[in-house]
Amino acid sequence: MIKLRQVSKLYPPDTYALHKVDMHIKDREFVSVIGQSGTGKTTLIKILTAQEKPTHGRIIVGGWDITDIAFREIPILRRQIGVIYQDFKLLPRKTIFENIAFALQVCGTSRAKITKVVPQVLKIVGLHSKAERYPGQLSGGEQQRVAIARALVHHPQILLADEPTGNLDSINTREIIELLKKINELGTTVMLVTHNKEVVNLLKKRVITLDQGKLVSDQKVGKYML
């Protein structure tokens, strides 16, 4: 599903955020990416969503070589990849329903389809009863679930999560991780970037470790080792 071949990202003058990274993530896999601060985890996400171009190497997402993706094709890519972040990136003046509907509106989805899809994804994350609330009226964990629901509206093949639990306590963290596992079981490839040792050990899934831009370990059932 995701293939990186000798991918490097150089931030001039001399910071290699990624350095000759090879990686192959199969369809429906659940992979955690760990590593210390500043080792290129976010850069990896940015390259996969075409926010940044790699300096060297090739990137293939779902069989599509996006290394030299055309400007106007970027939105098509982003509809196939859901992304969530540590700060949930919800719009505070819109209700939960509106936040999710917005993601569909701006992509030209019809009103009928919006009223069908939004409750569906809200049901997946278990928040359909709070659709009319505003983000400020939800807990951090709930807000992240809204962000996940929004990431799912286009039925993406891949879900990228950049430290989704960074702002959450351990109970909420567990809930989010359970949700990500559930989404993965429903057929979506998940890449989880995390700092959280507990999370990694709990997951018992594949773990990729980055260190100063290099891929230093790739374990089938990983443990947090740093």
Next chain:
Amino acid sequence: MLLTFLRIVKFALQDFYRNFWLSFVTISVLILALVSVNLLISINAVTEKIVSVVEDKVDINVILNDNASEAEINNFTIFLNNIENVQEVKFLSKEAVLEDFRQKNIGNPDIQLALDELEQNPFNNTIIIKADKPDDYEMIIQKIKGAEYQGLMDNNDFSDPKKLISFVQQLSGKVEKFGLFVAGLFSMIALLIVFNTIRVTIYTHKEEIGVMRLVGATNSFIRMPFIIESVLYAIVAVVLTIMIMYFIFQLSAPYLNTLLDSYGFSLNSYFNQNFIRIFGLELLSAVILTIISSGIAIRRYLKV
């Protein structure tokens, strides 16, 4: 496609209302620029009319003395008619001149009274000469001065009507230059304001733009609302400017009427006749320029 377009317009309208004061200031400055352009056009129209009226009115008056015989006057007239570029030569008897003077001052009882008390006609027989063009007068005056008919004439210093015309033209040229400068300045300021407004709007919509990008909105969908917004500014500004201009015409009409009404001129009708040409062109250029200036802002501040 239509759905997308409607949503873009809706977003643009939301921006418009949400930043009401910003929109208000932007439109005001645009109006200022447009009004100054239109005032420039008005001044141009008025001076053009004045020049043409003056051109129409100017002539050379040759005042004849009383001992000129009819035959001599006839010869002189023929001579004048033969000068190049003379359009018309008209003989006015002293009675006709008096009557003319009476008519011109019909509203002035003092003059009428004075004329009534006169025992003899204070005027002389006069020949009025019109040239084809204002530029021709100087040459004609030279010819008259060099002619053998000096004995018939009472006056010897003819004022060149061209001087009056070129004075009016020079004055209007200066006013026009100043107006052009002001209009240009305001237009520049207006474009900078539009640029800044779009910049600020982009800034206040950072979050929304970020989300749009995140979820895969197309670039045009992200950018279009800002373009539409600036087009909206231009349209609203032009419409309000039209209203303001007609209000100004209403206010200025009494003053202009005393000057030019008898020549069938009013700014109101001038703008009515040229409505599409003036305001259509202004709308077009306002839209194009605001699109350009917001486009630059988008290019600089909206990374997709």
